[in-house]
Amino acid sequence: xxxxxxxxxxxxxxxxxxxxxxxxxxxxxxxxxxxxxxxxxxxxxxxxxxxxxxxxxxxxxxxxxxxxxxxxxxxxxxxxxxxxxxxxxxxxxxxxxxxxxxxxxxxxxxxxxxxxxxxxxxxxxxxxxxxxxxxxxxxxxxxxxxxxxxxxxxxxxxxxxxxxxxxxxxxxxxxxxxxxxxxxxxxxxxxxxxxxxxxxxxxxxxxxxxxxxxxxxxxxxxxxxxxxxxxxxxxxxxxxxxxxxxxxxxxxxxxxxxxxxxxxxxxxxxxxxxxxxxxxxxxxxxxxxxxxxxxxxxxxxxxxxxxxxxxxxxxxxxxxxxxxxxxxxxxxxxxxxxxxxxxxxxxxxxxxxxxxxxxxxxxxxxxxxxxxxxxxxxxxxxxxxxxxxxxxxxxxxxxxxxxxxxxxxxxxxxxxxxxxxxxxxxxxxxxxxxxxxxxxxxxxxxxxxxxxxxxxxxxxxxxxxxxxxxxxxxxxxxxxxxxxxxxxxxxxxxxxxxxxxxxxxxxxxxxxxxxxxxxxxxxxxxxxxxxxxxxxxxxxxxxxxxxxxxxxxxxxxxxxxxxxxxxxxxxxxxxxxxxxxxxxxxxxxxxxxxxxxxxxxxxxxxx
Numbered sequence: 001x002x003x004x005x006x007x008x009x010x011x012x013x014x015x016x017x018x019x020x021x022x023x024x025x026x027x028x029x030x031x032x033x034x035x036x037x038x039x040x041x042x043x044x045x046x047x048x049x050x051x052x053x054x055x056x057x058x059x060x061x062x063x064x065x066x067x068x069x070x071x072x073x074x075x076x077x078x079x080x081x082x083x084x085x086x087x088x089x090x091x092x093x094x095x096x097x098x099x100x101x102x103x104x105x106x107x108x109x110x111x112x113x114x115x116x117x118x119x120x121x122x123x124x125x126x127x128x129x130x131x132x133x134x135x136x137x138x139x140x141x142x143x144x145x146x147x148x149x150x151x152x153x154x155x156x157x158x159x160x161x162x163x164x165x166x167x168x169x170x171x172x173x174x175x176x177x178x179x180x181x182x183x184x185x186x187x188x189x190x191x192x193x194x195x196x197x198x199x200x201x202x203x204x205x206x207x208x209x210x211x212x213x214x215x216x217x218x219x220x221x222x223x224x225x226x227x228x229x230x231x232x233x234x235x236x237x238x239x240x241x242x243x244x245x246x247x248x249x250x251x252x253x254x255x256x257x258x259x260x261x262x263x264x265x266x267x268x269x270x271x272x273x274x275x276x277x278x279x280x281x282x283x284x285x286x287x288x289x290x291x292x293x294x295x296x297x298x299x300x301x302x303x304x305x306x307x308x309x310x311x312x313x314x315x316x317x318x319x320x321x322x323x324x325x326x327x328x329x330x331x332x333x334x335x336x337x338x339x340x341x342x343x344x345x346x347x348x349x350x351x352x353x354x355x356x357x358x359x360x361x362x363x364x365x366x367x368x369x370x371x372x373x374x375x376x377x378x379x380x381x382x383x384x385x386x387x388x389x390x391x392x393x394x395x396x397x398x399x400x401x402x403x404x405x406x407x408x409x410x411x412x413x414x415x416x417x418x419x420x421x422x423x424x425x426x427x428x429x430x431x432x433x434x435x436x437x438x439x440x441x442x443x444x445x446x447x448x449x450x451x452x453x454x455x456x457x458x459x460x461x462x463x464x465x466x467x468x469x470x471x472x473x474x475x476x477x478x479x480x481x482x483x484x485x486x487x488x489x490x491x492x493x494x495x496x497x498x499x500x501x502x503x504x505x506x507x508x509x510x511x512x513x514x515x516x517x518x519x520x521x522x523x524x525x526x527x528x529x530x531x532x533x534x535x536x537x538x539x540x541x542x543x544x545x546x547x548x549x550x551x552x553x554x555x556x557x558x559x560x561x562x563x564x565x566x567x568x569x570x571x572x573x574x575x576x577x578x579x580x581x582x583x584x585x586x587x588x589x590x591x592x593x594x595x596x597x598x599x600x601x602x603x604x605x606x607x
Contacts, residue, residue: 040109045079046333051087051111053201054246055274055286056316059141059353060084060115063346064337072340080333085109086288088245089116090199097128100323110325112334115318117201117272120385122317127388137319140341141355143274144311144379145205148302151373153267156184160375165308166213169268170232173239179267192239193250193269196605197398200245205312206270207394210236212383213309221386223393234401241584242522242561242606243402247271248285249586255284255298256581265584268305272314273374276302277354280372303373310381316355399443405607406447406521408475409435410509412529414454415497416570419530427530427567432493434600435528436486441604442478447521449475450489453505455498455535462515466508468501468535475516502529502572503536506579507543510560514550517558522607524585525560527576530567540575547582561585563603567596 040047050060064082067073073080087095087105092114095104103110114134116122122137147169149159156179157164172178172190179187195203212221214229244250250269278286279302282295289295318341320326320334340346347357351367356376368374385391417428425433435450442448450473451459457470473488509525517523533540547562562585564576569591577587586606590599 040083041081043081045081046327046329048080048082048113048330048333048337049109049111050082050084050113050115050318050337051092052084052115053089053117054086054248054288055117055272055278055354056115056141057084057086057288059349059355061288062349062353063341066345066349067337067340070340070343070345072336072343076333076336078329080337082337083109085111087111088199089118089121089201090197090204091245092116093121093125096125096133096321096323100129100133100321101325103323103325107325110323112321112326112330113318113338114321115316117314117316118205118385119315119317120201120204120391122319123385123388124391132322134319135322137317138342139315139317139358140338140346141316141350141357142313143272143316143355144304144306144313145202145209146271146273146276146311146379147305147307148269148271148276148279148373149267149305150300151303152300153184153187154303154305156182159303159305163308164305166209166236167309170213170236172267174235187267190239190267191241191265192236193247193266194237194240194243195247195270196243196245197395199605200247201314202247202270202272202275203243204391204395205314207233207398208386208391209307209309209312209383211394213307218310218381219384221383221390223390226390226393226397230397230401233397237398237401237403238520240403240522241266241559242524244586244606245602246286247275248287251275251279251284251286253581253584253586254302255279269302273304273356273368274354276304277368277372277374301373304375304378306375306378306380308381310383311379312383312385315385404443404446404521406475406513406516406518406523407442407449407607408509408513408525409448409450410505410525410527411435411450411452411472411492412454412500412502412527412531412567413452413470413492413495413497414500414531414534416500416531416568418497419568428492428495430596431528431567432489434596435489437597438600438604439482439486441601441607442482444479444482445477446607447475447477447516448485449473450485451505451509452492452495453501454496455501456496457498461508461512468504469508470495475512499535500529500531500533501535501537502527502531502533502575503538503540503543505536506562507536507538507546510543510547510562510583513560514558517560519558523558523560524607525562526603527562527564528567528590529564529571529576531570532572533575540578544578544582547579559584563606564588565590565596565599565603567591 122134175181178189197203210233211226211229214232215225282297318338347359350357351364368376452470459469459471473485562580562583564580564587566573567590580587588599
């Protein structure tokens with residue numbers, strides 16, 4: 001997509017926030033496995049592969065085209081082509097920390113440039129794998145971390161005249177009256193959407209901002225401050241609806257009318273200002289916008305709340321990697337591209353994508369303004385990035401204070417799961433491996449159960465005979481039962497095979513979890529299926545209506561969310577998406593069954 005085409009789209013959206021168009025689902029930004037046949041072309045030029053966070057893919061494409069017209073490009077002795085590849089910042093940091101000889105996603109797309117959302121990740125890699133891996137990482141763009149709130153809700157708290165702080169949000173979460181404490185009892189409890197700090201820059205920055213707010217500091221945050229903030233942060237985490245790798249799916253759910261909108265789903269979302277910008281112009285999941293695609297702004301925009309205590313910034317570095325897979329030719333071309341990112345020509349493009357330039361002479365007000373919920377004069381206070389050991393302390397603390405979970409895994413064991421996928425393994429083998437490998441994410445205090453479903457099975461569940469279900473592991477607190485549970489799941493390899501009563505199984509699991517859901521936990525069903533429903537008595541529309549009714553009846557303090565894994569190209573993705581969105585959950589793409597363990601990891605990041 002050309003710079004001119006994108007500029008026209010942004011200007012059209014920003015002028016009115018009311019264009020009539022079709023929103024394409026696009027790519028969620030959560031699939032880290034690129035299609036190398038389409039991303040890297042054999043054009044005879046040196047490929048400069050840029051591993052970047054999802055919200056910068058379009059930006060990097062545009063900058064890659066501008067690069068070809070720059071003096072930095074002209075200085076090269078041979079041609080080069082920039083190829084952005086979407087990789088979540090935290091995942092790329094883990095890959096680089098683990099190895100600089102092999103790229104975890106395949107050396108065909110191994111990057112020569114890395115552009116995570118924050119230098120917090122480059123510093124983390126430097127502290128684990130050595131400074132030389134990411135030597136010279138420098139910011140070229142920035143965006144503050146904010147709380148996005150539906151405008152009507154923000155106004156109930158005094159926006160825009162009144163400053164709103166993290167301490168005030170903490171009080172709303174802690175208060176049993178929730179929104180009722182400010183005269184809006186119909187809105188229920190104050191619910192917040194957060195991302196997993198192990199993979200998300202926003203999630204990590206929010207944790208640190210909480211510690212800053214609890215300590216009363218605006219600089220020099222220490223590990224002792226993080227420790228002292230534990231109870232403050234624990235309360236804050238108690239308001240989370242669920243966690244995730246990125247904010248994109250949460251924003252997509254908020255935009256989707258099937259969620260009921262507004263307070264029935266979430267009260268505030270922690271996100272980068274650029275993600276709020278994308279939401280308000282009609283790209284809620286910050287997917288790669290395709291040529292000719294038009295965008296539909298939401299019915300109600302989000303406004304950026306810049307906490308009165310201060311905000312951290314995602315400073316978006318770009319660094320040439322010192323990894324074994326980077327050839328001398330790639331290093332030369334990559335160095336020229338990174339140098340170009342700091343030029344005036346490149347900096348002027350940033351506001352069109354919701355980013356703030358480092359070059360203060362660039363006017364951002366025509367794009368980043370109140371029309372899209374942004375105040376370019378904010379934040380008033382900048383919170384500095386703390387030392388790596390403080391960051392590690394915050395992540396370690398989160399594993400203990402994050403909101404507890406209650407998860408029911410629902411695994412398809414129908415006949416199609418016998419299909420061979422890789423090295424003689426079947427789909428069911430992959431599902432078993434994914435489920436057991438991610439058991440490490442489940443704490444002993446979490447509640448978990450595992451059911452299998454296919455025709456010909458019968459189990460007694462809460463005193464009632466449930467057809468098509470086998471209880472593999474009864475739903476209960478895990479405790480010290482992890483190894484026994486692993487063994488129970490592995491026994492699925494010998495399960496009988498039959499048809500696929502997908503809707504009946506989900507309906508039974510949903511009714512069960514509704515009865516056992518608890519306030520103060522993330523109550524969820526994780527569904528894995530490789531096919532379409534073949535044997536259910538309940539119709540899809542009836543099941544969706546049932547879930548929608550529950551979401552709208554005010555019982556959202558104990559909502560049961562459905563997270564579905566579409567396990568093959570024959571899976572009924574559309575139906576799974578409808579069910580998941582109705583519940584405020586998500587669908588994950590595992591159409592490449594060899595990536596099932598990684599997909600399970602993404603699912604478990606929500607809990």
